[in-house]
Amino acid sequence: MSTINDVAKAAGVSTATVSRVINRSPSVLPETIARVEQAMMQLGYQTKDNRRLSINQGGDTIGLILSNFNSPFFGLLTQGVEKVARKYGRKLIVASGQYDPELEEEALNYLLNKGCRNIVMHSKAMSDDQLIRVASKLPGFVIVNRYVPGMEEQCVWLENRKGTYLATKHLLDHGHRNIAYISCELEIDDKAERFFGYQKALEEAGISVNPDWVEEVPFGEHGGALAATNLLNKGLPVTALVAYNDFFAAAAIQVFADHGISVPDRLSVVGFDDVLPQCYFTPRLTTVRSPIESMAIHAARLCVEGFESGVSTRFQPLLVRRDSVAQAVST
Known part of the structure; x- marks a missing residue:
């Protein structure tokens, strides 16, 4: 001592x-x-x-x-x-x-x-x-x-897990069953907590998480674009998406739009944080507000x-x- x-x-x-x-x-x-x-x-x-x-x-x-x-x-x-x-x-x-x-x-x-x-x-x-x-x-x-x-x-x-739970539950309430999730690669507490909320909402609805629906990508806009591209390449029947943050969501929406998949007509998307100026986005992003x-x-x-x-x-x-x-x- x-x-x-x-x-x-x-x-x-x-x-x-x-x-x-x-x-x-x-x-x-x-x-x-x-x-x-x-x-x-x-x-x-x-x-x-x-x-x-x-x-x-x-x-x-x-x-x-x-x-x-x-x-x-x-x-x-x-x-x-x-x-x-x-x-x-x-x-x-x-x-x-x-x-x-x-x-x-x-x-x-x-x-x-x-x-x-x-x-x-x-x-x-x-x-x-x-x-x-x-x-x-x-x-x-x-x-x-x-x-x-x-x-x-x-x-x-x-309470991060509650945020993604609310996001996923919102999509389930709109009739979506095949819901993808974009996560980050970095092993931080937010990552585990937010995935837990997504998983819990699906399980309560009697849906097992499909590993093919989950993309782990680097932070930044590039990560969201990469996740969307990977989901498109898999050809999955995904109708909705929960994103770890708004940047992932916004970049994914753009990639899907470039491939003729409009939001929300063919794909519903929910982000997280509510930090992006909505005046620059069409459609305006449904998201989970983190009162940072x-x-x-x-x-x-x-x-x-x-x-x-x-x-x-x-x-x-x-x-x-x-x-x-x-x-x-x-x-």
Whole structure:
């Protein structure tokens, strides 16, 4: 077990300085606090109450870690956190983890070294154990869009499986039985949760999931186009489609249209997230709304104002009915 001497040596400071950091003395420079706390985190050093960081330390900034920058989803997430930062007179520092555990940890250390003690993180790559260790030492640390057992009160998350359940059920209610699903290749929690909702709705209707109906593709528009092309090449009697996100849905619709398959006359489609401007789409996309901006606002408030121990924050998805779903045609 690491000692205060180990921490002092790793941080290059005296044991007295480490003690002042632990006791939240205002006389320690932010740069020194960051160096000591990083050493404590790396060594797994814990104080008696396991709470060695103050929510008010590094109080002039809010850190935000995204998975990437090139998506309207993360634009809305950033917008939500920025609103809270402005309200509290904070500066916002943003980094990206690129769905990579090492890059996520690197981004986290970067923000800590910058003096951030209030951090909202969209993490899909670091393990639950890693995040729990950070949360146990950093009260101002909140995970958004992910549920991590063991740090529930520092999580703001969406019930993803309910979203795809609602989407699939909507198609079933319109008489569709052969419903394909476009998933992502990346092994993240959203992937498993959203597939579970799709599977559950089918099973409740007495339909077994056909592996040929499921396409796992890379993120981005190319992935949706690839999935649609693969489904066309299989020649399956698919009449409806649930997509992991709106980008997959939009790209798939275009490919099907290029092959003379109109939506919703011959194929009904439901997306997920509701982040695309509908004025550019015909038909307007029926989708599941993920309230990511509201989630981000709540997460930022928690990291600044604190949280109630043992209480998690779960947001609910909403099915937004538009024009891309029609009654199944009897054959």
